[in-house]
Amino acid sequence: MSSVHWVGAGLASGPGIVALAEKIETLIVWDMTPDRADMLRTQVKGGGTFAYKPLDLRDAVSVTNFKAMIAVGDIIVSMLPAALHVRLAEIAIGEKAHLVTSSYVSPEMAALDVKAKEAGVVLMNEVGLDPGIDHLFAHILVDAARQAGALGLGNAVEFVSYCGGVPAEKTDFTYKFAWTPYGVLTALKNRAKLIENGAEKSVDKAWEDVSRLQILGESFEVYANRDSLPYIEDYGLSGESNLQKFVRGTLRLEGWKEAWADIFKQVETADADALKKLSDILWQKHAYSEKEKDRVVLYVALSVSKPDGNEWVASLALDEKGAGWKTAMAATVSLTVAEAVKAIRKGTLAAGVHAAITNVDDCRAWLRGLQEGGVSVKAQNIAL
Numbered sequence: 520m521s522s523v524h525w526v527g528a529g530l531a532s533g534p535g536i537v538a539l540a541e542k543i544e545t546l547i548v549w550d551m552t553p554d555r556a557d558m559l560r561t562q563v564k565g566g567g568t569f570a571y572k573p574l575d576l577r578d579a580v581s582v583t584n585f586k587a588m589i590a591v592g593d594i595i596v597s598m599l600p601a602a603l604h605v606r607l608a609e610i611a612i613g614e615k616a617h618l619v620t621s622s623y624v625s626p627e628m629a630a631l632d633v634k635a636k637e638a639g640v641v642l643m644n645e646v647g648l649d650p651g652i653d654h655l656f657a658h659i660l661v662d663a664a665r666q667a668g669a670l671g672l673g674n675a676v677e678f679v680s681y682c683g684g685v686p687a688e689k690t691d692f693t694y695k696f697a698w699t700p701y702g703v704l705t706a707l708k709n710r711a712k713l714i715e716n717g718a719e720k721s722v723d724k725a726w727e728d729v730s731r732l733q734i735l736g737e738s739f740e741v742y743a744n745r746d747s748l749p750y751i752e753d754y755g756l757s758g759e760s761n762l763q764k765f766v767r768g769t770l771r772l773e774g775w776k777e778a779w780a781d782i783f784k785q786v787e788t789a790d791a792d793a794l795k796k797l798s799d800i801l802w803q804k805h806a807y808s809e810k811e812k813d814r815v816v817l818y819v820a821l822s823v824s825k826p827d828g829n830e831w832v833a834s835l836a837l838d839e840k841g842a843g844w845k846t847a848m849a850a851t852v853s854l855t856v857a858e859a860v861k862a863i864r865k866g867t868l869a870a871g872v873h874a875a876i877t878n879v880d881d882c883r884a885w886l887r888g889l890q891e892g893g894v895s896v897k898a899q900n901i902a903l
Contacts, residue, residue: 542861553573638870660901714747820832820835
């Protein structure tokens with residue numbers, strides 16, 4: 520059976536490493552130092568374990584040693600920063616091994632599709648929380664609406680998908696950072712595209728279009744992020760002639776827009792150096808302490824309004840909390856990565872570059888795996 524090479528044992532990796540170590544015999548964790556791997560090994564139950572090997576991608580000898588350990592058909596998991604995924608993808612193709620990442624498919628990753636197919640390997644991406652579990656929820660909801668006969672008839676359709684990591688205990692700042700804030704700050708300036716009131720809409724800055732949304736009885740602030748439009752086709756809704764709303768976005772605790780008002784002013788005019796300085800300040804003031812609990816909330820809903828006034832409405836959500844090596848963010852991201860590893864080991868996925876999975880039966884199977892790992896899925900008006 521193929522070996523799994525999990526690269527990066529950082530804050531988002533623990534639960535996935537432990538879950539795989541309890542199920543497979545050939546897991547190797549690669550990191551620059553053994554500290555995290557040694558700690559995680561103590562969490563593995565049932566006689567399971569994993570090996571540790573050092574890896575520094577900046578060192579040619581270290582990379583050569585890494586390649587020498589990879590056999591045809593092995594699986595590489597990249598939990599490194601997104602900018603390094605393509606480097607590992609190229610190694611995977613060269614060694615005829617598969618790759619799993621939790622990040623969005625970059626243009627550079629997409630460009631490897633032909634080479635991956637020629638090598639007969641799977642480069643699986645977008646299998647974390649968001650992107651990841653949100654995709655599973657979306658495909659299940661759209662399939663359920665189609666099975667109910669609600670789609671394809673010109674009915675008014677609204678789709679929303681919001682996700683966010685927030686502190687379990689609300690602070691005046693309404694937010695905590697698990698790692699450097701720089702990525703959060705730069706993302707605020709990303710242009711977003713969505714469908715609202717049946718038309719395309721663009722938002723230049725996140726804070727310019729914040730709204731409130733009730734989720735499971737609690738009010739959150741939400742805003743669009745990135746470009747939602749390509750996912751209309753990905754989720755199977757491109758044939759809907761009356762698509763009134765379609766948005767994928769970020770979720771924050773109520774009061775976030777007011778608490779961050781000064782941050783927005785700085786972000787709007789800051790260059791890269793200024794953003795890095797601001798990031799350092801926020802990291803000092805608002806980082807999670809070692810035992811502090813985090814929280815992850817994901818909400819995906821689909822509603823179809825018929826001319827006679829009847830509606831088909833359903834949603835899937837999760838609301839997780841955690842701390843230490845098993846934060847809510849780490850659990851939801853890395854356990855989904857582990858499901859992707861298990862799917863590749865079964866040999867059911869086609870070669871090439873993938874953004875998550877689309878088969879509904881597979882989506883449901885992955886959700887069952889997540890539930891077995893301790894992730895609770897809250898379903899409204901839909902059976903899992």
